Amino acid sequence: MARTQGSHSDITGPRIMDAALRLFAQNGYAAVSMRQIAGAVGVQAGALYNYIPDKQTLLLTLMQRHMDDLLSAVADHPRPEGAMNRLEAFTRFHIRFHSERPDEVFIAYMELRNLNPENFATIEGLRGRYENMLEEILRQGVEEGVFAVPDPKIATLAVIAMLTGVNTWYRSGGRLSLPEVEEIYWDMVRKSVAA
Amino acid sequence: MARTQGSHSDITGPRIMDAALRLFAQNGYAAVSMRQIAGAVGVQAGALYNYIPDKQTLLLTLMQRHMDDLLSAVADHPRPEGAMNRLEAFTRFHIRFHSERPDEVFIAYMELRNLNPENFATIEGLRGRYENMLEEILRQGVEEGVFAVPDPKIATLAVIAMLTGVNTWYRSGGRLSLPEVEEIYWDMVRKSVAA
DNA sequence: GTCTATAGCGTGATAGAC
DNA sequence: GTCTATCACGCTATAGAC
Known part of the structure; x- marks a missing residue:
């Protein structure tokens, strides 16, 4: 666990969508931060922007x-x-x-x-x-x-x-x-x- | 318009409730800031806390x-x-x-x-x-x-x-x-x- | 009762190293 | 592809002047 560097993970894109889906449904779009989504996926917030604009x-x-x-x-x-x-x-x-x-x-x-x-x-x-x-x-x-x-x-x-x-x-x-x-x-x- | 000082307005309390109601319904609780509510009422954000905790x-x-x-x-x-x-x-x-x-x-x-x-x-x-x-x-x-x-x-x-x-x-x-x-x-x- | 100012923290998004 | 660091700004709530 706790990877720190490199592209050790594929399928990060789908995992972002899944995490966002769950968090938005639970707490609402406006109340969920990009950092929360990133945390649920296990990456830093900046990495999300490789997958979504x-x-x-x-x-x-x-x-x-x-x-x-x-x-x-x-x-x-x-x-x-x-x-x-x-x-x-x-x-x-x-x-x-x-x-x-x-x-x-x-x-x-x-x-x-x-x-x-x-x-x-x-x-x-x-x-x-x-x-x-x-x-x-x-x-x-x-x-x-x-x-x-x-x-x-x-x-x-x-x-x-x-x-x-x-x-x-x-x-x-x-x-x-x-x-x-x-x-x-x-x-x-x-x-x-x-x- | 544009009062700057003093308690020139009564009924500020009800106006806060009305503004919050309208803004929450339109944009959602999490997306509405206290500054927005205050702006709709015509006071500064700090003044809201005379009426709500x-x-x-x-x-x-x-x-x-x-x-x-x-x-x-x-x-x-x-x-x-x-x-x-x-x-x-x-x-x-x-x-x-x-x-x-x-x-x-x-x-x-x-x-x-x-x-x-x-x-x-x-x-x-x-x-x-x-x-x-x-x-x-x-x-x-x-x-x-x-x-x-x-x-x-x-x-x-x-x-x-x-x-x-x-x-x-x-x-x-x-x-x-x-x-x-x-x-x-x-x-x-x-x-x-x-x- | 309202103001200004601010503390303390969080936000979305980007830059550049690796 | 992910990291760290950061920009520029916004947030809630409070303090103290008037």
């Missing part, structure tokens, strides 16, 4: 990676027939995906204020694309006559807020298993938009 | 005041007969109360990390009392047979997450009026827990 870009990269992962995963997810089946697939996907990445989700919601305007617009654009997928499902269900929502845009935000709320209390190994959580929330989502 | 207590006071207001308001609210009517009253109350205080709500949710452990426990205790009111309504509805929720505790958190989500998009003067918003959300809440 600055702190702001580090935050943006973490958020962007999360949103890209989300959009890739939802695109890869099977897309069943019928709005009801699609809504169920979306609900279960959302809960599972988000419960597996509590730190990323926390940062993506809580640290938007700390993005500069350009970076904020980037992330909000990605989030909008995800929300539009649910909105499309709801509109399809209204057309099919299986859903009754007076305002699909608002219903989208309501459902996503409810589902993302799982992350505020769910802990792996707690009272409820993830399949049980999925079941409870799917029951509520289904009924909330039902015709 | 330190920055941490300032944050706690803002949160505590919000939670006390919330609990007082919900206690004063009419309590109709029957779980269905009580749930409707709670839903409309929650939306209205929270939409009127976007900054307080934002801080109360986002800045929990920046409370020290003792202060965190205080605020979480107050929040728990509020959540318990909704949980009681849901349990009553299950007994009455008007609601079907497999887990009242989780359903409570799901409903509150959905309702508090209004604050992320609702703006006074926007596309939807507050009564319209209430109507849309009450429709979804009612159905989500329906038997």
Whole structure:
């Protein structure tokens, strides 16, 4: 341990991202110093700048990676027939995906204020694309006559807020298993938009 | 303008609280300096300490005041007969109360990390009392047979997450009026827990 | 009650040795 | 690629004049 010189370590880059992710989620972007991140990785603060241009870009990269992962995963997810089946697939996907990445989700919601305007617009654009997928499902269900929502845009935000709320209390190994959580929330989502 | 000496201003205390509230909500507790707060009030940073012992207590006071207001308001609210009517009253109350205080709500949710452990426990205790009111309504509805929720505790958190989500998009003067918003959300809440 | 000044420390980022 | 050292500045909080 306690290396003092030389490039004895590869994969420092990913370790920086991991440490920043964890520390930002725990203490908040503004409250975490570059020295803290460096300490968690086991290097001096100056060494971080071999991998990232600055702190702001580090935050943006973490958020962007999360949103890209989300959009890739939802695109890869099977897309069943019928709005009801699609809504169920979306609900279960959302809960599972988000419960597996509590730190990323926390940062993506809580640290938007700390993005500069350009970076904020980037992330909000990605989030909008995800929300539009649910909105499309709801509109399809209204057309099919299986859903009754007076305002699909608002219903989208309501459902996503409810589902993302799982992350505020769910802990792996707690009272409820993830399949049980999925079941409870799917029951509520289904009924909330039902015709 | 530009006073330089003397106690030419009363009500500096409340103005400090207002400025801190607005700045914390906009930029985050950790990102806001005492100098910024003082500047918004129109005094020097040192003068703040005539009114508050330190920055941490300032944050706690803002949160505590919000939670006390919330609990007082919900206690004063009419309590109709029957779980269905009580749930409707709670839903409309929650939306209205929270939409009127976007900054307080934002801080109360986002800045929990920046409370020290003792202060965190205080605020979480107050929040728990509020959540318990909704949980009681849901349990009553299950007994009455008007609601079907497999887990009242989780359903409570799901409903509150959905309702508090209004604050992320609702703006006074926007596309939807507050009564319209209430109507849309009450429709979804009612159905989500329906038997 | 507010001011100025400052103590004591931490910040993000950079330069140059190795 | 990491180190040490440092720049230039900002931070919270306090002391003492007025």
